[in-house]
Amino acid sequence: MSLSRVYDAVIVGGGPGGMAAALALAARGLSVCLADALGELAPLPASGFDLRVVALNRSSQQFLTHLGVWPHLDKTRIAAFEAMRVWDAQGFGEIVFDAGTLATSCLGHIVETANLMHALEQVRAAHDNLTVMRGVRVTSIHCQSDGVLARLSDGGRISGQVLIGADGGRSVVREYCRIEAWTRSYEQVAVVANLRMSDGHANTAWQRFMPSGPLAVLPLPGDYASIVWTTTPQSAGELLALGSDEFAQAVGEAFAWRRGEVVWSGSRGSFPLFRVRARHYVATRVALMGDAAHTVHPLAGQGLNLALMDAAALADVLGEVFASGGDIGTRTALRRYERWRKTHNLATQYTMDGLRWLFGNSSTPLRILRNLGLSAASRAGPFKTALARLACGLSGDLPPAARPPLDS
């Protein structure tokens, strides 16, 4: 295919963040073209659940509802969690948040990424001003004062007033546009798997902090659960090499048998973890969003939630300029987006890194302090409510399309 059409916005990267941005901008009337390196979406597994799942907070749910995406999720494959329980493997500290703390029906939902992608895809069909190209890689980008041109791996070219880099942690947009970024490996690997425990999951998102990293157990429909076990690369290699029974035993032990025996476990996957912090989110006619701008440690399941809020903020800022007939690619417009999101994203990234450091540290004074801190924070009060709001994505300057009604 050879294209050289001019769009209002070109989006590089059709993961969940890029797709949400595309829908939000198209809904505002902009002509949008999105290119993604991966081919057509794979179908959802006919039995069991996909290995990639995400915890979506209430603000993300609200934004996806606003886009018309939430109703298209296959609800038989998602699970609401009504509580979060976090504790320290090296002490007595434990904190529990429940939906009652925030007077809501649940704190969030666990959704397979593939389920979300299919729902996004269904809404795409409703926008004739949105073109999505899958299986094409952006191979170079040329920024000029009046527009941006992207060359594609199939020989095609697309240009726009503005180009959005939603191409993940190893963003080529960031590179082509010479946006400086600090990238650092966490020297940790997340092992993911689906399993079942004899006492079920109690509709709770569980997290046990160990010195080598946290183990999260997230509820899926029925008594299935998804785990994200962050650990050292060596230990991850050993876990991946275990037979099913040994792996089940290892998970049960690491989870301190809180929900009984692990009675079944399916296939496993792994992700090396790294952090990316772009110095700027914008350059001439270019904006970065999602993991391309800020890749965060997954210990509190915030990465995609931040990406969705970036998408909502970008659509707000660019939609407003577009509606007034202005140029959506000016620095002034793009800087407004950067100012809106960067401080919050940075604060989240520092918080995740701080928690990782704090719970990964075995020094006795720190252990005592953090356990006392967890116990103090677990008592009801304004501080606990503020923590719960932070964990559920209800704090900060949320884009209007993502502000959930508090009592839902």
Ligand SMILES: Cc1cc2nc3c(=O)[nH]c(=O)nc-3n(C[C@H](O)[C@H](O)[C@H](O)COP(=O)(O)OP(=O)(O)OC[C@H]3O[C@@H](n4cnc5c(N)ncnc54)[C@H](O)[C@@H]3O)c2cc1C
């Ligand atoms: C183990 C683990 C657990 C996680 N759990 C959670 C969670 O519970 N909640 C949460 O909110 N987040 C979670 N995250 C983080 C979340 O997965 C990411 O933050 C999210 O996927 C970022 O979305 P994105 O659209 O910005 O980027 P990506 O999902 O990385 O998508 C980038 C897209 O860009 C495309 N692309 C790349 N290069 C090119 C190119 N040159 N041309 C065209 N296309 C290109 C890729 O094909 C890809 O589709 C987790 C992450 C990990 C590793």
